[in-house]
Amino acid sequence: MPATSLDHYNVFCRDLNKTVAFYERYVGLRTGDRPPFSFPGAWLYAGDKAVLHLVAESGREAQGGGAIDHIAFNCQNLPATVDQLKRDGIKHEIRKVPGRPLQQVFIHDPDGVMLELNFRNEPV
Numbered sequence: 001m002p003a004t005s006l007d008h009y010n011v012f013c014r015d016l017n018k019t020v021a022f023y024e025r026y027v028g029l030r031t032g033d034r035p036p037f038s039f040p041g042a043w044l045y046a047g048d049k050a051v052l053h054l055v056a057e058s059g060r061e062a063q064g065g066g067a068i069d070h071i072a073f074n075c076q077n078l079p080a081t082v083d084q085l086k087r088d089g090i091k092h093e094i095r096k097v098p099g100r101p102l103q104q105v106f107i108h109d110p111d112g113v114m115l116e117l118n119f120r121n122e123p124v
Contacts, residue, residue: 008043008051009071011113016040016056018110023052026081026090026107027073027115046073070106070114078103078119 013019020042023029029044029052039057043050075081082105085092093106105117 008053010053010055011111012055013111015110016042016054019054022109026085028075070116072116072118075117075119078122081105081117
């Protein structure tokens with residue numbers, strides 16, 4: 001029973017509105033349809049796929065193991081992304097991948113989740 005692709009990842013967030021706004025502004029995801037669960041949350045889409053599920057549930061004790069280092073997204077328009085991060089004072093790190101036409105920008109969401117934004121064939 002081999003996996004065929006990654007479906008989504010889930011993040012437990014402290015401030016749903018702040019976290020949604022962050023992913024919309026800096027990753028380019030958009031809020032979309034979500035089933036009517038009995039707890040607050042949001043689904044964020046890349047194209048027509050819900051790739052990020054957010055859960056904001058007060059009083060929740062269990063929330064995963066914390067062993068994941070980062071989540072990566074393929075992105076476009078490196079100069080505009082870096083300009084936006086600088087204008088908003090968002091701490092970021094740019095890395096060039098050796099031997100590949102790949103630039104990476106690392107940022108952290110409001111709950112400390114590290115994100116890797118990948119830009120292929122784009123100069124800094």
